[in-house]
Amino acid sequence: MRHAARAVLTLTLVMGAVGCGGRSQTSDASGTPASGARPAFTPVDETAAVFWDRQTTETAELLRTLVDDYNAGRPQDLLPVKLEHVGGYTDIFRKVSASIQARALPAMAVGYQSMTSEYVQAGAVVALDAFVQDPAVGFAPEDLGDFFPVVLETNRYSDFDNAMYSFPFCKSALMMFFNKKVLADAGIEAPPVTWEEFFAQCRQVKEKTGKHAYAVSVDCSTIDGFVYSMGGDVIDGQTTLFDQIASVRVFELFEALAKEELAYQISPGTYDDETALAHNEIAFMFRSSSARTSIQMLMEGDDDRWGMTRIPQADPANPRTVLYGPNICVFNTTPEQQRAAWAFIKYFTSAETGVKWALGTGYLPIRKSAAKDPQMQAFWDEWAYNRAAFDCLEFAKSEPTVAGWQEVRLLVEKAQTEVLTGIKSARQAVLDLKHKADAVLAQQ
Amino acid sequence: MMRRVLPYVLLGVGTLVVTFPFVWMITTAFKTQTEATMSTLNLWPSVWQWRNFAETFRAAPFARYFFNSFLVAFTVTAAVIVTSLMAGYAFARLEFPGSRILFGLVLATMMIPFEVTLIPNFVLIRRLDWYNAYPALIVPWCANAFSIFLMRQAFLSLPSDYFDAAKVDGCGHLRFLARIAAPLVKPMVVTVGLFAFLGSYNSLLWPLVVTSEEAMRVVQVGLTVFSGAEGVRLHLLMCASAIVILPTVALYFAAQRYFLEGSIGAGIKG
Numbered sequence: 001m002r003h004a005a006r007a008v009l010t011l012t013l014v015m016g017a018v019g020c021g022g023r024s025q026t027s028d029a030s031g032t033p034a035s036g037a038r039p040a041f042t043p044v045d046e047t048a049a050v051f052w053d054r055q056t057t058e059t060a061e062l063l064r065t066l067v068d069d070y071n072a073g074r075p076q077d078l079l080p081v082k083l084e085h086v087g088g089y090t091d092i093f094r095k096v097s098a099s100i101q102a103r104a105l106p107a108m109a110v111g112y113q114s115m116t117s118e119y120v121q122a123g124a125v126v127a128l129d130a131f132v133q134d135p136a137v138g139f140a141p142e143d144l145g146d147f148f149p150v151v152l153e154t155n156r157y158s159d160f161d162n163a164m165y166s167f168p169f170c171k172s173a174l175m176m177f178f179n180k181k182v183l184a185d186a187g188i189e190a191p192p193v194t195w196e197e198f199f200a201q202c203r204q205v206k207e208k209t210g211k212h213a214y215a216v217s218v219d220c221s222t223i224d225g226f227v228y229s230m231g232g233d234v235i236d237g238q239t240t241l242f243d244q245i246a247s248v249r250v251f252e253l254f255e256a257l258a259k260e261e262l263a264y265q266i267s268p269g270t271y272d273d274e275t276a277l278a279h280n281e282i283a284f285m286f287r288s289s290s291a292r293t294s295i296q297m298l299m300e301g302d303d304d305r306w307g308m309t310r311i312p313q314a315d316p317a318n319p320r321t322v323l324y325g326p327n328i329c330v331f332n333t334t335p336e337q338q339r340a341a342w343a344f345i346k347y348f349t350s351a352e353t354g355v356k357w358a359l360g361t362g363y364l365p366i367r368k369s370a371a372k373d374p375q376m377q378a379f380w381d382e383w384a385y386n387r388a389a390f391d392c393l394e395f396a397k398s399e400p401t402v403a404g405w406q407e408v409r410l411l412v413e414k415a416q417t418e419v420l421t422g423i424k425s426a427r428q429a430v431l432d433l434k435h436k437a438d439a440v441l442a443q444q
Numbered sequence: 445m446m447r448r449v450l451p452y453v454l455l456g457v458g459t460l461v462v463t464f465p466f467v468w469m470i471t472t473a474f475k476t477q478t479e480a481t482m483s484t485l486n487l488w489p490s491v492w493q494w495r496n497f498a499e500t501f502r503a504a505p506f507a508r509y510f511f512n513s514f515l516v517a518f519t520v521t522a523a524v525i526v527t528s529l530m531a532g533y534a535f536a537r538l539e540f541p542g543s544r545i546l547f548g549l550v551l552a553t554m555m556i557p558f559e560v561t562l563i564p565n566f567v568l569i570r571r572l573d574w575y576n577a578y579p580a581l582i583v584p585w586c587a588n589a590f591s592i593f594l595m596r597q598a599f600l601s602l603p604s605d606y607f608d609a610a611k612v613d614g615c616g617h618l619r620f621l622a623r624i625a626a627p628l629v630k631p632m633v634v635t636v637g638l639f640a641f642l643g644s645y646n647s648l649l650w651p652l653v654v655t656s657e658e659a660m661r662v663v664q665v666g667l668t669v670f671s672g673a674e675g676v677r678l679h680l681l682m683c684a685s686a687i688v689i690l691p692t693v694a695l696y697f698a699a700q701r702y703f704l705e706g707s708i709g710a711g712i713k714g
Binding site for chain 1: 481562566567569570575649669671672
């Protein structure tokens with residue numbers, strides 16, 4: 001609890017510190033650094049385009065290989081890319097926030113939209129539109145059309161002239177993971193398609209097996225995905241929609257699941273839901289599609305025992321889920337650093353590299369042409385559910401990119417915990433959440 | 445009979461509760477990932493996975509991390525002992541204008557959370573050009589209010605007659621501190637040293653913020669490589685943790701006697 005309180009305090013303080021930078025637009029919407037504005041930030045390394053990332057173990061190894069490949073084949077007039085592991089996303093946010101105050105930044109870093117929004121406010125990142133459209137170094141129209149629209153849209157920031165302040169890096173979709181054995185023990189043949197079916201199956205699992213059906217990992221992205229799948233949205237302009245029917249239904253679902261002891265909350269920051277699923281202790285969990293590799297490892301290759309499918313829907317004919325995963329943003333340092341960062345981003349998001357990255361990590365390919373790639377097709381043929389997440393890209397929706405959303409995320413997670421623990425009713429929780437979240441957004 | 449046995453039973457239960465996490469950590473270090481994540485309390489691995497240690501050392505350059513951690517922790521410990529001895533003595537024995545206010549200000553710094561000073565300290569480190577360098581890991585931690593407070597309390601417990609007698613023999617403050625006072629408060633010096641060592645050796649956020657080169661990283665940062673956004677390699681994390689805590693456990697046992705004496709002397713719990 002003390003650690004959680006410290007984490008919240010730190011996050012609040014660093015957000016405050018970033019906010020202290022003020023909304024100084026050092027670059028215009030086209031990505032060209034504005035003249036006469038605050039001077040650009042100093043690069044942390046003059047001799048290389050430093051990339052702050054969070055990948056670990058095998059994925060870090062793969063990224064290092066890709067960086068090495070890029071460096072070996074890059075035009076000699078461009079700086080080499082230097083990969084630096086900076087801990088988790090919160091650590092990266094803290095470090096970038098502190099570096100903004102120190103006015104020295106790397107060339108690029110991974111981050112979620114809510115993090116990038118804070119950086120934009122401090123004038124620390126450049127818009128990438130000019131790079132994207134540049135005839136020499138940008139994407140040709142047909143090349144740009146190869147990206148799934150949602151992965152590009154998620155990098156446009158409505159608060160900042162809808163400019164593209166980041167570019168897709170690791171994309172995944174919220175999915176439902178299910179344990180076939182537990183479902184079979186409860187007499188269920190197929191996973192639920194609608195939320196009504198989901199709730200009924202949870203009851204059936206509890207009744208027939210005595211087990212909790214669902215281990216809940218408290219997470220704002222999951223709530224967003226549930227709201228989308230209920231046919232709603234979480235924000236309209238600068239106003240949140242947590243008091244609307246779709247959001248109320250989501251919180252009421254959690255309230256009912258908790259009351260009937262069909263679900264339980266796992267310890268924050270742990271992966272106990274993945275473990276419970278692997279050990280046949282629960283029937284369902286909701287996580288990013290990138291959790292597939294981790295579950296596969298925990299299941300020790302027994303792929304007949306589990307599956308992964310799109311989340312239940314209010315209207316299965318118009319499915320929705322949340323698209324998440326970090327992006328790369330390019331910092332407002334020297335033009336030389338920016339050019340090097342963009343060249344690497346372009347290489348990394350090429351069709352060929354994208355497939356390598358997707359196959360090696362479990363993240364989704366962000367280009368439509370990946371569907372025709374023989375290696376990708378072979379991978380999808382290996383297991384019936386391997387393609388499920390990719391198919392979600394057609395209807396997945398990104399999360400809000402407005403400034404202040406990072407703080408709203410904490411409020412959403414607090415509200416979810418209050419409902420799951422019975423501190424507040426779902427109705428009360430959504431009303432309080434809306435009130436507080438709107439206040440946060442109004443302050444931006 | 446019951447009155448004699450009960451304390452031992454309670455102590456035994458307490459010992460079990462305290463040692464269980466350590467035993468769990470060590471046995472988990474020898475399990476497979478699946479076994480490690482079982483929710484049962486089965487401590488023993490079905491097959492001892494010795495290769496976990498090789499995998500752990502392959503995942504990150506732990507040898508380099510250990511070197512950095514020891515260098516930083518021992519330097520910080522030595523510096524904290526020196527600064528707290530001198531400041532503690534000054535606050536306990538020297539009379540100078542504003543000493544009470546100054547001591548109050550020193551104590552007040554204990555009320556400021558680390559998170560508040562993180563960004564200003566980082567900005568300072570950048571301006572001093574200490575980013576990715578040992579001074580960034582060492583200098584900010586060379587003095588702290590808690591250690592100064594502990595040493596002051598220890599010096600206050602010494603009879604002033606000692607100093608008076610030494611003064612008659614021509615002994616100055618510095619000599620009295622080095623030759624007489626410091627040896628008399630040895631348990632407290634060891635306690636301050638242990639706290640300083642543990643604080644430095646276990647720190648994560650500050651080294652993560654002020655370094656980025658692999659060559660400058662410390663062991664606690666090394667532990668983060670086993671936790672990703674998609675899951676935790678629990679068996680490898682426990683394996684690395686078991687290795688990482690070894691020096692602190694060894695140090696504690698070596699200095700246990702002084703540590704307990706120091707803690708009791710200061711009226712604090714260890």
